Amino acid sequence: MSTQSTTSEYVDSNGTAIRVVRSARRKKTISGAWKQNTMVVSVPVGLGEQAERLLVADMVKKVMRKVVAGHSIDPDAQLLKRARAMDAELFGSQASPAGVRWVSNQNSRWGSASLHTRQIRLSDKLRPLPQWVQDYVLAHELAHLVEPRDGHGARFKAVLARYPRVHDATIFLSGVSHGYRAAERATPNTQPEIPAPSGDTDFDDFDDEDFDDGDLGSIGSRVLA
Structure with missing residues (x-):
């Protein structure tokens, strides 16, 4: 079992960006904070996969309730x-x-x-x-x-x-x-349309009013680059 500090990032089923920080210095406690649109959860190194998953999910719920309750900033x-x-x-x-x-x-x-x-x-x-x-x-x-x-x-x-x-x-x-x-x-017709990425080829046309209204072409859909 690894004793080195590691970090992983993913997006949960609710669309919340989560960063799990496994700290070698943290022994028993876990903590969570909402930072720059990402839920950062710090846990001790060495937790089993199932235990970590359950603890992280519980911490996300607790912190998100506070975020929603105190969400007064535009x-x-x-x-x-x-x-x-x-x-x-x-x-x-x-x-x-x-x-x-x-x-x-x-x-x-x-x-x-x-x-x-x-x-x-x-x-x-x-x-x-x-x-x-x-x-x-x-x-x-x-x-x-x-x-x-x-x-x-x-x-x-x-x-x-x-x-x-x-x-x-x-x-x-x-x-x-x-x-x-x-x-x-x-699974046709069940997923929302997702923007294509910004790249370096065949970008959009634009005028003085509105940029990024053309076709990117790198994945075959319109962009907003």
Whole structure:
């Protein structure tokens, strides 16, 4: 049985992103906290698989009840705060987003941005995914506001490259899209439409009003890149 600290991440059946931290320093107790849209549960190293699963599930329920009970912060306001912090750190505040919000009607796009209003919209299908993946999509839309006339050209890519995990996030989103589409083929008409990932080929068309409204083509569906 391993005595080394390890970490694993997954999304449970309720769509909650969970990170299990198995700590060699933790001997008997477990703890849980809601951090950056992820449930982080710390457990002792050496728990059996079944015991760990039951303890983690119980801790998730307890913490989520507190999160729901105390959920008075506007999630869109939090998203805008994150966007402005990323804009300052990565782009010297050149993007200047006027607003950022979660939306439920973007079933074929991960995100979109409007030059006219400087509003950014993120699909709520991103919410269960890790923070760094959400931040990649947010950085992508901010980069459009920094380079509004370049589409997905060289200048745009150079700006987006300031986000440190472009490659990792692209692969992650590709895997999410592929997994959902595989499930949809196995059980037709039961799975929601899932956005295709953002990549580096055949990106969307856009105009001054709304970016990311075209076809990505990498997995054969429309994107929101």
